[in-house]
Amino acid sequence: MVTAVRTLDEGAWVNVNNTRIVGVSDIWPLVDHDVCDCDTALFLVEVFTDIGVDGPWVEARAAGQCIGCGERGATGWLRIGRADGDEFRSIDYEGGQRPSNARFSD
Numbered sequence: 001m002v003t004a005v006r007t008l009d010e011g012a013w014v015n016v017n018n019t020r021i022v023g024v025s026d027i028w029p030l031v032d033h034d035v036c037d038c039d040t041a042l043f044l045v046e047v048f049t050d051i052g053v054d055g056p057w058v059e060a061r062a063a064g065q066c067i068g069c070g071e072r073g074a075t076g077w078l079r080i081g082r083a084d085g086d087e088f089r090s091i092d093y094e095g096g097q098r099p100s101n102a103r104f105s106d
């Protein structure tokens with residue numbers, strides 16, 4: 001079970017159960033988003049503004065910039081991973097399955 005989620009270093013990291021699972025400077029391809037007019041925003045994460053837990057899901061909101069068009073903005077709640085027993089698994093969406101989803105670049 002996820003027992004603790006928080007951000008570290010003023011929003012530079014998302015920390016789940018004392019493990020840093022995702023940091024800023026990742027680029028998230030986002031679909032169905034409000035960041036800009038791109039069908040798929042290439043969203044450069046600059047800061048995590050909120051983090052929360054919804055059942056097994058760990059969700060976060062982030063602010064940053066679409067590197068495709070230059071628009072700045074903030075995401076809604078994005079599922080960034082889920083607890084699977086004692087393990088935490090990061091999301092690796094192929095895109096398009098659900099609103100406001102994210103998948104992580106390699």
Ligand SMILES: [Zn+2]
Pocket residue numbers: 036037038040041042066067068069070071
């Ligand atoms: Zn864009």
